[in-house]
Amino acid sequence: MISFSTLLSPFTTAQARAKFDSMLATLNVPSASWRKGGVFSTLLTYVASCYATFSVIITQAIGAGFLETATGNWLTMLAFYTFGVDRTASPFSSTAATGQIQFTNSGGGAYGPFPAGTVTMGYNPNPSNSGSTSQLYTNTQAFSLSSWSGSGVNPTATVQFQCVTPGSIGNVPPGISSGLSNQPTWIFSTGLPGVSAYSAQAFVGTDQISDTQLKAICSAKIDANSVRGPKGAYVWAATQAGNASTGAAIVTKAPVIQNNSGNGTITVTVAPLSGALTPDDVTGIQAAISQFAQPQAITVLVQVAIPIPIVGTITVYCSSELGLSVSDLTTQIESSISALVTGLPIGGLAKPIAGCVSGLWGSDILGAITSVNPNIFAIDSTLNSTSGTLSDTVLVPAFPLLPSQNATVAFDASDVVIVVRMV
């Protein structure tokens, strides 16, 4: 019988060729000493390559039998066919960023009518790269823009737009105008002379959930079959919530449940992965809990976790590397910290020691930053009233308030100054 660890370990081409050579040697065929590049050696290596590729597929398929070892598309299939969790459908799939753009006509021409999908806008988020466009957005509503008479109020039209590429890559911060230089701006891909564009609200899209998130949801889904209100049922219910008005999926962290003394009332604390939850979101979550988790005779109160922002300065020291820019490194560090905070449970983490404060650990931030680039060798910080080198301490306590689990660590890049010093 082949050991289970071996079953999960694919061969490389070199390993397969060595295996062939070893077996042939026992049969008195000295394939290892065949001339490299010769016909027979090349053929044997080619077959070894095929063998290695086949072994990769087989090991992945074997790994797909277990939540712990399944990855990628194999995990997607395991989740769907064993746990009934569809990663390719809402709310677990990626969604395109959507938002509204207001057009203001300051010229003389009338434009439109434009059917949906016929007007394209570009967004350039990079101030130092004027004129470039990162993502394209098309209108999802038909609209027209009447001409301006030359006096009085400029005609306007507010139109829903959607990013062409799904996912958070299409996110746009609020308050973006067209025609700006050296700062984020909208760019007209469809010519509308004399027209300006402005988006007051953010464009928000979501990415497909990660393997780690999908595994956690699958584990929770198991217990969602129970009518007796175990934790997994509430976690699953939160994933099924939709905005009470629009029905749009709500993406939250796993909720935290507090028991109010065993009197039949519990409090469920929820927090968004990013942004904020609206009252309609909370209503939607309450309804989903009622549908999927709440046992009879149990009262469930839903509250939104209070965000505890990370505030301060992080100074990163990095040895120089060819082609590595300070701005790129800063962006990568922001992204890494954001991912860390997104994955942090509501209430943070605490060691199981009496009196240990829960929250975001300095060592976690340290790991998130150093994982960005191996040339980073030292980090200083003054985050949330702490100072010095990051270490094994709670940097951002998430439980300064009572009830203790009513808080969550939040990260906004504008709250944290990241200073990168190249050495």
Add this chain to the structure above:
Amino acid sequence: MGNLGIRHRIPVPSWLANRPGFNSAYKVLYTLAANLDILIEAAEEGIMAAWPGSTSRTDSLPYIGRTRGIIRGEVESDSAYEARLTKWIDTHWNCGASGQLALAIQKYLGNTPKVSIIDRVGNWAIAETNGSVRYIGPGRWYTVNPGTVLPGGLPLGNGVVTPTGFSIPGTITPDLVNSGQRAINWDYSSNPERANNWANIWIVIYPCEWPVAGTIAATEAPGPSVSGGFDDTGIGHTVATNTGDTVKSLVNQWIGEHVQIQSIVWCYDSTLFDPTNLLIAGNPNGQWGNWRGRQGSTCRFWQPRGD
């Protein structure tokens, strides 16, 4: 199933056949076919590795257990664990039920103890050592005769409820037959205001597999020592920290979220917590809500922090 072996039936022309002295090419083909056989064997074994008990394989059981959310017992045999893994859907279907929680704890502990779960209302779920579960309820510790005065408006069946105090006259008798009463003796005296916390539970485990260590009332969770450092074992009895953490995670997994654990009671006295003989000394007496009420007990207690 089983691979018949490609290496044994290689379709070759006669000039490539296994002829002594002229079979180098055949040996190459044989080697390639043999390695394909290994891959096929790996594929078969790998697929079956996810099915508990389908083969004699046991090294994939931890992976199956984590996939199916079933923690293996301390000394649970392969076959017993495989049997539990095959029933994972049924098991999770009952997640949150007292009986299921009792079984989860029992299956984990190496000495397969009797595990009783008693709620404040007086319902008992008892996982017997033979693996069966029986329910008594809404049973009770004591029945208070009509007319008995209870604190805090405690609604006791036919009792007259007034807020003026409580006394224990000779009117209290053990009663496991009548329904509609409450188990008041846990902490009616120390915490009468908790009378309506019907989802409070006590988990009672007997016998305990760890020796008693120290005389402390042992209301601390296992892990840190009194001095603030780390110990490998808990105070009050010598439970290993990782074992204690596992028991706590089991409890967190298998309870309903509306249920609040008052304490896990590790019992060292076979006469205690017998639902047919509740009046003997040492059983809860109305003052077990706080640890001071348990001093001198032959039990050890794990109590959630903050309670």
